[in-house]
Structures are given as structure tokens and as C-alpha cells.
Amino acid sequence: MPGIAPQRIPLAPQRSSPQDLEISGDVPGIPQGAERFVRYEDLSRLAQVTFAVKDDENFSGPVKLTGVPLDELLRALGVSGGQLIAATADDGYEAHYTAEYRATHHPFLVLRIGGQEPAHWPKGPNGENYGPYLISHASFSPAFHILAQKEEPQVPYGVTGLRFLDEAAVLKELRPPGARSATSQAMLGYRIVVQNCLRCHREGDVGGTKSPFGWPQMALIAQGNPAAFGKYLVRPNAVNPEATMPANPEYDAATVAALTAYFRSFAPEQKP
Numbered sequence: 001m002p003g004i005a006p007q008r009i010p011l012a013p014q015r016s017s018p019q020d021l022e023i024s025g026d027v028p029g030i031p032q033g034a035e036r037f038v039r040y041e042d043l044s045r046l047a048q049v050t051f052a053v054k055d056d057e058n059f060s061g062p063v064k065l066t067g068v069p070l071d072e073l074l075r076a077l078g079v080s081g082g083q084l085i086a087a088t089a090d091d092g093y094e095a096h097y098t099a100e101y102r103a104t105h106h107p108f109l110v111l112r113i114g115g116q117e118p119a120h121w122p123k124g125p126n127g128e129n130y131g132p133y134l135i136s137h138a139s140f141s142p143a144f145h146i147l148a149q150k151e152e153p154q155v156p157y158g159v160t161g162l163r164f165l166d167e168a169a170v171l172k173e174l175r176p177p178g179a180r181s182a183t184s185q186a187m188l189g190y191r192i193v194v195q196n197c198l199r200c201h202r203e204g205d206v207g208g209t210k211s212p213f214g215w216p217q218m219a220l221i222a223q224g225n226p227a228a229f230g231k232y233l234v235r236p237n238a239v240n241p242e243a244t245m246p247a248n249p250e251y252d253a254a255t256v257a258a259l260t261a262y263f264r265s266f267a268p269e270q271k272p
């Protein structure tokens with residue numbers, strides 16, 4: 001097909017090692033709903049960048065990281081752009097990279113830490129395994145904020161796979177039904193959700209699976225008990241001592257109201 005770069009990276013139908021990166025979604029040569037596997041050795045043949053990274057929250061101090069820019073990987077896979085890349089981690093977390101995020105922050109898939117291959121990687125500050133893959137940046141500063149939510153660095157570790165999704169379709173599905181203007185509470189809530197909640201909560205085909213609560217349940221809680229919903233967002237432990245969801249102490253009333261309006265817009269019956 002004209003306009004689509006030739007594929008430069010081999011895709012195997014079966015996993016050959018736990019270090020293989022699982023690839024799925026809208027990628028030439030991958031049937032709908034199937035996955036393919038890319039070997040570490042083949043990723044290592046792509047053009048790479050190296051940075052002395054000082055502000056990645058997964059490392060307690062400065063660290064030299066080497067890897068493949070996500071946009072370079074996109075080209076090597078022959079993906080035509082306009083894709084949202086969802087990075088799936090082994091703990092149910094999913095990080096999301098829009099085209100705009102990639103152009104602003106240049107995230108890269110880490111292949112070497114301190115010049116070393118994965119077999120020699122250190123453990124994280126809390127004893128976690130960084131591998132099979134992690135994603136980082138040369139440095140990160142938030143490019144915008146929405147109410148009390150700053151743009152979040154998307155820096156997952158334990159990344160096992162990348163999914164290439166139609167960005168316009170994904171964002172359309174997440175947009176609040178019936179939102180009238182870009183500055184409505186529900187639309188502000190939507191932009192916050194994409195920064196934060198979507199990493200652990202799932203809607204349809206996109207989002208993390210760390211939380212069992214998807215959009216329908218969240219809509220019911222936001223609609224039926226907005227006070228408890230708001231309290232949970234800010235301080236989950238104040239509602240449920242067993243809660244594992246991280247607190248958002250910086251969220252003020254306007255931020256909570258925007259998130260509540262967003263999820264209420266997905267409730268089956270809107271109160272007038």
C-alpha cells in the first residue's frame with residue numbers, strides 16, 4: 001500500500017521467551033483480535049536513545065536509560081500513526097500514549113538500565129521487577145493541568161505488551177455522552193479520567209484491569225451516592241480501610257464535581 005512504511009521488525013505468532021514483547025491491535029500483519037511477539041534482540045536492532053534520567057519516580061536517583069522511542073517502534077511496525085499506544089503491565093495497570101503525548105514527551109521503551117540488559121537489572125525501590133519492559137522519558141514536565149489534575153507522566157514498569165488502538169475511536173468512546181461544550185464539567189472530568197483513572201479502571205476495550213469497577217459501576221456510584229463517590233476519589237481509605245486505590249489529596253471540590261459529572265453522564269437514567 002502506498003504511504004505505509006515497510007515492516008522492519010519480525011513478528012512471531014508464538015512467545016519464545018518471557019522477555020518477548022506482546023504486540024496487538026491495528027498493526028499490519030496482525031489479524032484482528034490476535035497477538036504477535038517481538039524479541040528483545042530484534043528491538044535492540046532499532047534506533048535507540050540514551051539519557052541520564054533524573055526525574056523518573058520509579059528510580060530513587062539518577063539513572064542511565066537506553067531504549068527505543070515509541071514513535072520509532074510505530075514506524076518499525078509499519079503502523080500509520082493516529083494510534084493510541086496502550087502499554088499493559090503485569091499488575092493490571094495500563095498506560096496510554098496519545099500521538100500528542102508522544103510528540104510532547106518522547107516516551108521510550110527501555111531496553112537497558114545503566115547500560116545493562118534485563119538479566120542484570122536492579123530491583124525497584126520497593127523490590128519490584130522493572131522488567132520485562134518499562135517506559136520512561138529524558139525528563140518530564142506537565143504540559144497542562146485540568147483543575148487540580150496535572151498532566152501525569154506515564155511511566156509503567158512490568159510492561160508485557162503494547163496495544164495499538166485507533167486513537168480517535170478510543171477517545172470518542174470515553175467522551176461523555178451528550179456533552180455540550182468542551183468546558184462543561186463532564187468534559188473536564190473526561191480529560192482528568194484519561195490522565196488518571198483510566199490507568200486502573202476499564203471501559204470497553206481500553207484501560208487498566210487493576211480495579212474491578214468499570215464505567216457502569218462507577219456511573220451508578222456517582223449517580224446514586226455522589227458524596228461517597230467524591231470522598232472515595234480524594235481519600236479511599238476514609239471510606240474503606242482496605243482500599244488499595246491511591247488517594248488524590250490535591251483534588252478540590254471543582255475537580256471532584258467534574259469527575260462526578262463525567263461518570264454521571266454514563267448512568268442509565270439521568271435525574272433532571
Ligand code: HEC
Nearest residue numbers: 196197199200210211213221232233236243244245246259
Ligand atoms: C492506581 C490504580 C487506580 C487509579 C489510578 C484509580 N483507581 Fe479507582 N480503584 C482502584 C481499585 C484497585 C479499586 C478497588 C477498591 C480498592 O482497592 O480501592 C478502585 C475503586 C474505585 C471506586 C469504587 C469505590 C467503592 O465504592 O468501592 C471508585 C468510585 C473509583 N475507584 C473511582 C476512581 C476514579 C474516579 C479515579 C480517577 C480519578 C480512580 N478511581 C483512579 C484503583 C485505581
